[in-house]
Amino acid sequence: MQKQLKQYKSTIENGLVIFLGTVCIFFITIKGWIESFNLLDVTTFVYLIYLSIGLLCIINYKNFKNYTSYLIRANVKSIDFLIVISLMIFFILQGSVNIYALSFLCLFIFISSIVSSQEFNKHYGYLLFSVLFVSIITVIGIFIGVLESFLFESKIFHNNKVTNYPNPISIKYHFSGFQFSYNYAAYIIMSGLGITHLVLPHNSATTFLRFIFFVGLFLTQAKAAFLYIAIIIVMSIQNRVFIFFRKHLLAALLLSYCMLCHFTFATSGAEINSEYYFRDIKLSISDINIYSTLFLWLKEIFIVYISSNNLSEVSVSGFQSLSEGLEPHSLLLSSYLFGGIIFSILIFFKILKVVYELYLTASPIDKYFLSLVMVFFIESIVWDAYDSPIFWIIMLFCPLYGLYKDKSNHYYSRKI
Numbered sequence: 001m002q003k004q005l006k007q008y009k010s011t012i013e014n015g016l017v018i019f020l021g022t023v024c025i026f027f028i029t030i031k032g033w034i035e036s037f038n039l040l041d042v043t044t045f046v047y048l049i050y051l052s053i054g055l056l057c058i059i060n061y062k063n064f065k066n067y068t069s070y071l072i073r074a075n076v077k078s079i080d081f082l083i084v085i086s087l088m089i090f091f092i093l094q095g096s097v098n099i100y101a102l103s104f105l106c107l108f109i110f111i112s113s114i115v116s117s118q119e120f121n122k123h124y125g126y127l128l129f130s131v132l133f134v135s136i137i138t139v140i141g142i143f144i145g146v147l148e149s150f151l152f153e154s155k156i157f158h159n160n161k162v163t164n165y166p167n168p169i170s171i172k173y174h175f176s177g178f179q180f181s182y183n184y185a186a187y188i189i190m191s192g193l194g195i196t197h198l199v200l201p202h203n204s205a206t207t208f209l210r211f212i213f214f215v216g217l218f219l220t221q222a223k224a225a226f227l228y229i230a231i232i233i234v235m236s237i238q239n240r241v242f243i244f245f246r247k248h249l250l251a252a253l254l255l256s257y258c259m260l261c262h263f264t265f266a267t268s269g270a271e272i273n274s275e276y277y278f279r280d281i282k283l284s285i286s287d288i289n290i291y292s293t294l295f296l297w298l299k300e301i302f303i304v305y306i307s308s309n310n311l312s313e314v315s316v317s318g319f320q321s322l323s324e325g326l327e328p329h330s331l332l333l334s335s336y337l338f339g340g341i342i343f344s345i346l347i348f349f350k351i352l353k354v355v356y357e358l359y360l361t362a363s364p365i366d367k368y369f370l371s372l373v374m375v376f377f378i379e380s381i382v383w384d385a386y387d388s389p390i391f392w393i394i395m396l397f398c399p400l401y402g403l404y405k406d407k408s409n410h411y412y413s414r415k416i
Contacts, residue, residue, distance in 0.1 A: 017059055020055050020056050021130030022133040024130075025389045025390070028389055029134070029138075029184060029188060029388075029390070030178045030179060030180070031046070033178055033179055037156055053110075063114055064109075064110075066116070066117065067109070067117075071084070080108075080350075083108070083343065083347065086340065087339045087343050089340070090342075093312045094312050095312075098338050100334075100387070101338040101339055103386070103387045104339075104386040104387060108392060111389075111393055115400060124400070125404070128199050131394075132192050134192070135213065136192065136209075138177055138179065138185050139177070139216035140177070141179070141185070142185060142216045142219050143216070145158035145219075149175075157176065157177050157178070158173050158175045159174050160172065160173060173221070174220065174221045174222075175216075176220065182220045182222050183224060183383070184388075186220040186228075187224065189225075190224070190372050190375060191390045191393070191394055192213055194371070194372030194373075194394065195369065195394075197366040198366075198405055223257070223261065227257050228375045230253055231375065234249055234253065235250075235367035250374070254378050258381060258382070261293065263291065263293060263296065265288055266288070266291065268287050268289050277294055279294065295329050295382055298327075298328050298329050299328065299329075299330065301323045301328075302323075302330075305318070305322055305323075311340055316338055319337055327384040328384065329382050329383060329384060330383070331348070331384060331386060332344055332380070332381065335348075335386055351380055353399075354395055357399035358373060358398035361399075361401055362402060363405055365401065369401065373394065373398055376395055377395075380395075
């Protein structure tokens, strides 16, 4: 009887952790959406986020304790220790603590403590299920946006494509669902797709869920969504001759994506009604004008900003005063603004390290997960990902992919 009660209590606790994880991730990702449409009192909503985070921290206190002990023992031998120390030094230089750095630090320490846990499979399994559930909710929001576009005048779950949006294959609308940004919605759905093989059994239901995810991903009309779909297509072709060139084609695909994020094209006679994506003409070839995009313009503004200010004076808000209220669209550059140059280099080195360790794994890597990591790595160059739970859950998980896949997949498929 006691054994049954213990198992029942454990099941309740496990379900609670997954529920809190889902609520926490989902609430963080929809805060901008709630705020932009005044759907709820933002202050109350933020308190709910803090409450869910606080409860997760209480449940996870042993991992925090062990992780802190590890950092103290390893000190300068640990890149995590150096990241934390470099951020603290930057706080001292600036004489203040900024909310951007704190949001990153809390997220980074929380996920890193779980990754380094002795019960890694158990705790990370909960986070992966939380991401999966948030992805499903996000897709539901996008389908609500499709119905809204047909039946109602409101634009809460979708918005019109921007004039001169540099994507020739996009449709009339961007569907973002519960997310303020359709890009963020795409990142969440890609994450759900990427972990399906880790937490779900291989059957017709999983195949159908992946199909739904792909439809939702296309409807976001995010450039990253098209990159992910293109990588999956390349990874799915099994022709022996083609496989030999696969790595080269993937490299060309990723480099082309980076280039097209920073440059766009138009004929010299084309009418440019919006300069949001078409900034300056950098080069003209025959009848084609090559423009710098918003992404490149932001990086140019970044260079101007840091050249005009000392390290002790730079900040995200200061940069936004010159950039039309936008962030640099690069994790590397954003982290410089709220943590300094050493911190920024360490963060990027950490990402390179985990991707390299994933590459060295002995376990075969599923194409959905590998494609997700490729996209997130490239997007770290063109996306301000420092406050995204989705990004850090996936990227910090990379080195331990094989461990989780080999030891916990079937167990957690049955438990859920």
